[in-house]
Amino acid sequence: MSDNNTSGNNTSSTNQNHSQAKEALLQSHKNCISFVKKQLSDPVITFVLREIENMGCPLPNPFFRCERCLHSSLDKPKFSAAYVLGSFDKFDKDEQETDSDTIDTDNFFGKPGVLLCEDVMERYSKSDDKTVILHELIHAYDDCRAMINWKSCEQLACAEIRASSLSGECDFLHETRRGKLSGLRGQFMNCVKRRATLSLNSSAICGGQDNAKHVEDVFKTCFNDTEPFIKRI
Incomplete structure (x- = not known):
């Protein structure tokens, strides 16, 4: 009977750990999205986005996306942010704003956009650091301007x-x-x-x-x- 109790406790503990881990992942995704939306109100960020579109490269929706980048047992990120190359589509900021909790990222690779690693986002959001986004937007600008x-x-x-x-x-x-x-x-x-x-x-x-x-x-x-x-x- 003691063994059964131990087994039950272990299962309960495991389920609790999985639940906590899932909640932590969801929270990191929400934090990343909140960070992106806050940066979209920055005048420098909006200026560069506008200049890209003014050159004839409309931006797709979503243009910014939050994903997990940790990919190994060492928990080393693939990258902190990356400009994903491809053809340009329309970016509709108002449509992105309709969902406060998620950014649709299905089948997004190969399209232009800025990827933010939500599992390392804490180091950016704490300092309200827009440089990680602006760096990638300069790449997007150059790609539109010069077809790099x-x-x-x-x-x-x-x-x-x-x-x-x-x-x-x-x-x-x-x-x-x-x-x-x-x-x-x-x-x-x-x-x-x-x-x-x-x-x-x-x-x-x-x-x-x-x-x-x-x-x-x-x-x-x-x-x-x-x-x-x-x-x-």
Whole structure:
């Protein structure tokens, strides 16, 4: 009888753990969606979205999507956010707003959009950090403007330089948090080069190449290109 009680307790405990885990996953999804919707009211974000559409690349609904990215026993994310390449469709913000709890992501791979990893979103939402979205929107802008060959390491280097320099991710506060400040002179450019190189190193296309050289070769031209902004924000 004691064994039966033990077995029953174990089953109850397991069910409770599964229920808690499911609730945690649902909450992380809701938090991610709330984060995205909040960022959609940011004037810089809305400006870039509008500029993309004004160039003739209407954005699909949903354009932003929240998904789990943890994929191994080590719980290492595939990526923190990614611009998924493909053809552009209409983006209807009002339609996205009709459901406050979910974003439909069925059959979405292969379409353009910004993917946010909801299982690591806490580190962004705590600091209300829009740079993760803005970085990817610069990629979307460049893809519309220049039809980038994303398999070219040189073109990818240019895209990463622009995204790192225009998203705000290399500003003083972010570099301080990373513990990367080694002096104010040239720190911003050093950050842009470092982060662009890291992005290329993690790329399936450019990994293993001399990506620091790819970045250096195109740095001046791409760094000085501040479109869609008149100047760096």
